[in-house]
Amino acid sequence: MSTLLRSLGPLVRALHGQGYRVVGPTVRDGAIVLAELDRADALPYGWGVEAAPGRYRLHRRADAAAFGHAAGPQSWKAFLHPPRSPQWTADRTADGFTVTEAPPDSTRYAFLGVRGCDLRAIAVQDRVLGGADGGYARRRRELFIVAVSCTEPADTCFCASTGCGPAAGPGYDLGLTELVDGDRVRYLVEVGTPAGLELLTQLPTEPAPVDLVEEAAAAVAAAATKMSRALPEGDLRDLLAGSHDAARWDDVAARCLSCGNCTMVCPTCFCTTVEDVTDVAGEHAERWLRWDSCFDLDFSYLHGGPVRTSTRSRYRQWLTHKLGTWHDQFGESGCVGCGRCIAWCPVGIDITEETRALVTEAEEA
Amino acid sequence: MGTAPTLAVWKFASCDGCQLSLLDCEDELLAIAGRIRIAHFPEASRATVEGPYDVSLVEGSVTTPGDVARIHRIREQSRLLVAIGACATAGGIQALRNFADADQFRSVVYARPEYLSTLDTSTPASAHVPVDLELHGCPIDRRQLVDTLTALLAGRKPDLPGHSVCFECKARGTTCITVARGVPCLGPVTRAGCGALCPAYGRGCFGCFGPAAVTNTPALVDRLRELDMTETDIGRVFRTFNVLAFAGGGDDPSQ
């Protein structure tokens, strides 16, 4: 049963009322970024995005859609799995030291506007990080998700081919589809969990007319056909397991900057390193977790030197892990088709194109 | 105090900015002075203790015959020699002379160049003696300096990443200015450490921390051209504060 919501103001207020910090898209520095929202007004009403390999531009839309844009420069992992987080501290004592776990992060986030790809990405990270009893698990437990189905993919999107979109779900508390009619925006709401239902009952809703439900479904279905990119069909795990010596790795290595942007923007990349710091007195030590990337030379450092010294081997690690060995390690693909790594690679390297080239090379061999 | 490690600060051709970073540690300076014996730091104290020193911080580049002798003397007296800043690690901006005719340089500046005696080149400490650690940047980052000193005190490896500025830029949550605004940026080939300062101020990184541990400068240069940078501008931006380092290149040797 679908419900119609005429504006997002009450939703944001209700979430605030329940003590959530509401995070959603907003315009800042020429992009639609994710930030804490104090009001629904901060949503990017009327802003659209044009994305291409290595390129991203905002533009004004003809209508007032709040979700008429695709994935931006950040993903929700910036909140669930932040770039830097404390692990524990240690203090020297007379006969050794004591260790104190970092105080639990009690933030309760509500994510507003999670797309299909990102919803799946959260599930992917859940598999990797959710088991351990760390900050991620705590934040995740408290998380409230308002998802939005996509009706307007960017040129870099390919979630239809990864099976993660454009329709969002499952995994949300509430799922929205935005219905835009010029300056008027309305939202079709789907309930995913009891918590979602409870919240919805606090909102001024009305039953959705059947034609609107159909219109929404059609718009989402149409989005799938609008995607110009796709990952190749077939078993990519096998493809990559057999592609260690592909010539294509040299080709991409000539273009790849090893800058690591692709891994930082990727909503599933989870790798971290630790930082040990001490105070000047040497009495107090801290351990922090921070994002790392397989593009860093030191990532594979062993005494004597790094294992992956060439860019070829590091790019291969990235792509092979994402689409291949992720299956071995976590039973699914690590790529959800959000297209961020394509748009935010400064030189526009395209994961779908590289994979396709590997397919071609394998076929020709 | 008797067993506190000793620290010496030395200056070669430079602007003083990197050693000023130590005095800029307003919150930590007195604590540091409480744990480390500052044995030789003319900018801060008249008192000087003879070597050997546990740690020497060397600022500035080697530009005179006297400097060459001095850097060797410092090396002999120092257990650990840490080069600080673009001058000491890459010859600094004054290394531009290495690419020009030094005589001409002199005559532009001096009315009577015959009074002058300098080397034709400006070179980093590592061109003359083994260097144990390098803090990059023009100037160095204060946090990196404090971390390095505390790491040395704790026996820890200092956290001096070799990866690109992009790592820090993304961690900071800055929207990439190249992708979103078409602003040319050297971040992808520049060593992290500054906290990705320039992009956060809407400006392209100009490489003041020198090349990252791995770079693919040719690929970035292609991109800079697409972003409408002229050959002259591209040449200039790589030939400023770390001209020697970028010219030496950290490019993937397998390429």
Added chain:
Amino acid sequence: MTHRSDRSLSVAGLARVEGEGAMHVRVDGATVTDVRLEIYEPPRFFEALLVGRGYTEVPDITARVCGICPVAYQMSACAAVEDACQSTVDGTLADLRRLLYCGEWIESHALHIYLLHAPDFLGYPGAVELARDHRPVVERGLSIKKAGNELLTLLGGRAIHPVNVKVGGFYRVPAREELRRLVTPLRRARDDALSTVEWVAGFEYPDFAHDHELLALVEPGRYAIETGTPTTDRGLTFAVRAFEEHVIEEQVPHSTALHATLAGRGRYLTGPTARYTLNHRWLSPLAREAARSAGLGTGCRNPFRSIVVRAVELVYACDEALRLIDGYEPPAAAAVEVPPRAGVGYGATEAPRGVLFHRYRLAADGTVDSARIVPPTAQNQACIEDDLRRFVAARLDLSDERLTYECEQAIRNYDPCISCATHFLDLHVARTVQ
């Protein structure tokens, strides 16, 4: 012990000055025969390496002349380049530049007062040693310095070699709230600066006065920082563009420093005491009151008391920063367009150590054809040596050790920035092997 006929006082490496220099004084009987402030830092040829660079690069490159006062270099460079391109930066952007400059004054003056100069008056080799006995005092100095650095960091991106300054303005201007966050530290710094005035006013000063001509920028109505007309206390005024007609620099083999003099008039002094003497009436009421209570009067000719003037300027810079923050509304654009243009441009601003002059000749595409930089320390060199000569002559009864120490202090009165001075000074010519 005072009647040896031949005495020689030497300090091979001057401490607590920015950069590396030496001092030599030779006394024959009762006459001081030779006084040399040697600057043996190797030259870095900035004027030469600027040639062929783009006009937009000038602020970043010249900042590297000096890590203590990079903003001064950036501001003089911007002024000169914009002058060459016939562009003006005014309104809020100009205010923001002044605000940034206040940050540098605060940082640099706090550094000089607390870490470089005060230890002389109290008999300590340095501030770290001073802190052992007077920790709260040194902490106060560091806290003022930190407030200055916070201002520099917010507006400039970082305190040393700020990245946010560009020809035409800034890359990014702060939001109102960002600036407001500085109000608390700056208020505290202002209070601490007032205490600083009181503190240094209590030092013991040698009875000593010079008769140098004093040069500062003057801008009626406000204490000159980033703009003003070169003016002396003896009635000379000239436009910034005429600077090189009035200021003659010459290289002298014995000292290696380019000694600057006023054409047809001789040596002159720039810096805080000159500024104060020429501009004191435009200090803020609070700073004026502080100056009065410290007994400064309408001028200062005792170089040892320059520390008091710096303390008063510290009060002013905090006060002025707070005033500018209070009135701040973000401008519509962070910078004005400055299209390149063939021409010559001149810029002068008041660096913490005195007038800093830049001149650039640009080609039509903005390429620098020639550059000229006259830093404050080069201008003051002759005065410093003259002070030393007279100071020593009046104190020949002191032991070598004592006299050397006081001579060093006399040099530090000027907060000489040797790193700045030496972008054109030579290492070897007059260096004696120690």
Added chain:
Amino acid sequence: MTPLRYRVRRRLTETADTVTLVLDPVDEPIVAPLPGQFTMMYAFGVGEVPISVSGHADGGIVHTVRAVGAVSRAVAGARTGDVLGIRGPFGTDWGVPPGGDLVVLAGGIGLAPLRPVIRQAVARRARFGTVAVLIGARTPADLLYPHEYATWRAAGLDVRVTVDRADMSWTGHVGVVTTVLGALPVDPAATTAFVCGPEVMMRFAARALVDRGVPPAAVRVSLERNMRCGVGLCGHCQLGPLLVCRDGPVVGWDRAAPLLAVKEL
């Protein structure tokens, strides 16, 4: 994920750069490790490194650490009474079979994780057929646990030692450890081999064993990759499909061979 505190009960100098630490829990102990597993050892303010368990001692654990960098130097530098942090145990164990022939092949510090296997074989000697222990080191001075070889031999283990470079006192074998593999009196089909040492050494040793007819899956190697967390969260220890901290460090040669054959994987 926080380390538990262990106090150094005893510190034995093994070689110029290697020590063995016997550690007792200060608070609660970690779960008893199995041979082949490792822990993350923390030195205050310096950092954490993966170190295999090289023994156990009534309630305590034993680690043998070679000082090669900052953290291992700090850990190896711990004195009696000092406190270190321990997390673990992590990873797979050697999986010592109930019987059959055993071959233990160790290069350098690689003997440390194998010592518990050897001690198990000594303790339950009767269960096994031939038990061969092949030990290689760079020089005689680099040999670990030399004083224990006699005990192992006395228990009926075939202990063979070789060094890359002999010194004046050395009368034993000289050559890489694989050269002493030649005439081992084992039944390949009933043999389980345990190999730990530098990666090249493991490749040669495993290949030689397989060539002699030992089934690849029965040749177990202990892999080494950069590790930050020990529990499969940091991603550093990936080797193709493996997360070495979780799926290793001990894996069968059938799985390791194709991975180690790929350069820079």
